[in-house]
Amino acid sequence: MTLDVVQQLKLLQHIYSESTIWDEELRASRHNVPEDVSAEQLQALEATGHEPNHFERPQHEETIRELRTLAERWTLQEAAQAFVASLWSAPMIWRSLLTGKLIATSIPDHEYDPYSSSHKCQICGLDVNDGVDTSLQWYWRITNGTPLDGDIFGHVLALREMAASQELPVPCEYDRWTLRAVLTVLRNLPPKTRYSKAADALKKEQLLPTKKVYVYRDLLETLALIGILETPEQPGMITAFTSYAERDKRPNTRVEVQAPLAWWDSSVGINEHNLNLIFGEFDCSDVSLENKPEPKPLASETVIGAFESRRGVGTKAKVPKKSPDAGTGEVQPGDVYAVKVLSGSWVTVYCHEVKDKRTIVEYLDGVFPDMPGKEDLILTVRPRPDERWQCSAIGIDSTSWVRRVARDMPAPNASQPKPESVPFHAAKDLRHMASWCFPDL
Numbered sequence: 001m002t003l004d005v006v007q008q009l010k011l012l013q014h015i016y017s018e019s020t021i022w023d024e025e026l027r028a029s030r031h032n033v034p035e036d037v038s039a040e041q042l043q044a045l046e047a048t049g050h051e052p053n054h055f056e057r058p059q060h061e062e063t064i065r066e067l068r069t070l071a072e073r074w075t076l077q078e079a080a081q082a083f084v085a086s087l088w089s090a091p092m093i094w095r096s097l098l099t100g101k102l103i104a105t106s107i108p109d110h111e112y113d114p115y116s117s118s119h120k121c122q123i124c125g126l127d128v129n130d131g132v133d134t135s136l137q138w139y140w141r142i143t144n145g146t147p148l149d150g151d152i153f154g155h156v157l158a159l160r161e162m163a164a165s166q167e168l169p170v171p172c173e174y175d176r177w178t179l180r181a182v183l184t185v186l187r188n189l190p191p192k193t194r195y196s197k198a199a200d201a202l203k204k205e206q207l208l209p210t211k212k213v214y215v216y217r218d219l220l221e222t223l224a225l226i227g228i229l230e231t232p233e234q235p236g237m238i239t240a241f242t243s244y245a246e247r248d249k250r251p252n253t254r255v256e257v258q259a260p261l262a263w264w265d266s267s268v269g270i271n272e273h274n275l276n277l278i279f280g281e282f283d284c285s286d287v288s289l290e291n292k293p294e295p296k297p298l299a300s301e302t303v304i305g306a307f308e309s310r311r312g313v314g315t316k317a318k319v320p321k322k323s324p325d326a327g328t329g330e331v332q333p334g335d336v337y338a339v340k341v342l343s344g345s346w347v348t349v350y351c352h353e354v355k356d357k358r359t360i361v362e363y364l365d366g367v368f369p370d371m372p373g374k375e376d377l378i379l380t381v382r383p384r385p386d387e388r389w390q391c392s393a394i395g396i397d398s399t400s401w402v403r404r405v406a407r408d409m410p411a412p413n414a415s416q417p418k419p420e421s422v423p424f425h426a427a428k429d430l431r432h433m434a435s436w437c438f439p440d441l
């Protein structure tokens with residue numbers, strides 16, 4: 001089983017929505033992995049380097065050194081290019097390259113200087129005591145935005161991911177338009193508009209391929225951290241490095257964000273000088289928001305757009321109602337069962353024979369977004385790429401996500417002979433084995 005980025009994110013979303021338990025030894029909160037996540041799914045996540053509950057405990061000197069070394073791979077211009085691409089077409093993790101680059105080049109050499117009440121360094125904000133789940137960090141980089149508030153270990157993890165990627169994303173026409181549109185909205189806000197209303201204004205124009213307002217707010221915090229939305233007293237990183245303790249001073253306790261954004265409003269405006277320093281190669285003039293071009297790629301074709309629109313996996317609360325054609329009693333030949341697999345996709349199996357509480361089943365053609373009804377069924381067998389495949393399944397009537405949807409159906413069409421061997425499996429394995437016959441699942 002291999003998982004694409006969106007499938008990895010959906011699976012992690014399912015796992016990370018579960019409760020956590022505090023692990024004293026790791027000094028970290030572990031997420032309980034829900035029962036409906038299979039060993040194969042976990043292995044597939046592990047193969048991508050994104051298995052849940054994968055902890056690292058960053059050390060102070062090493063983290064700063066690694067951040068600087070990683071950031072040297074790219075120029076400021078390349079980081080700006082990745083940033084613009086990340087506004088729409090490229091995965092959002094690329095936005096962290098610019099913040100990482102600016103922090104790495106401005107952070108001073110310093111001794112670890114923790115607050116008296118915690119293990120967090122007052123200069124760089126690194127918490128050296130607690131375990132960090134690197135997969136959860138990756139999940140946030142793609143679904144939320146840059147590591148706030150300038151978290152240096154979060155940036156190390158993001159830069160490691162990007163360093164492993166061979167190619168820097170190139171901004172497309174629509175990415176470039178999006179940069180100008182974001183700046184246009186910010187330049188034309190009513191006087192004294194604060195960050196919360198500014199995020200709403202960006203969301204109203206649907207300038208990012210997300211429906212989540214916190215992603216827009218993260219973008220504002222990022223623009224502030226780099227120095228596009230700074231104030232004379234609270235500079236961003238392109239102007240000067242400010243310590244974590246300095247950034248953490250806020251006008252009042254209700255302000256959720258750090259400086260510079262905490263102190264910024266629309267009357268301060270955009271720092272056009274810094275904008276030119278970072279994005280000098282791009283046209284940053286205003287656009288007409290009324291004449292918005294057609295997004296290309298479509299929002300649904302971006303990683304975040306696809307992630308938000310695709311249905312979740314294993315949503316326990318939404319077990320579908322019994323099929324009207326399910327009938328009653330135990331499995332018998334001629335029954336068709338629907339099997340829910342990853343990403344809210346359903347496939348079906350035909351029951352050829354029942355013997356000693358075991359059912360010889362075979363996948364049928366068709367992948368369905370919801371549990372299919374009798375009228376949706378396609379009575380043609382679905383072979384593996386080389387030959388037909390059947391198994392002898394136990395427990396088909398007592399397995400979650402395996403539901404009978406029709407009875408007394410005629411034998412399915414097949415163009416190849418029956419397989420010679422029929423292995424035994426638990427019916428729950430029908431979920432992950434589906435990928436053998438449906439390679440695109």
Ligand SMILES: [Zn+2]
Binds near residue numbers: 110111112122123
């Ligand atoms: Zn420090």
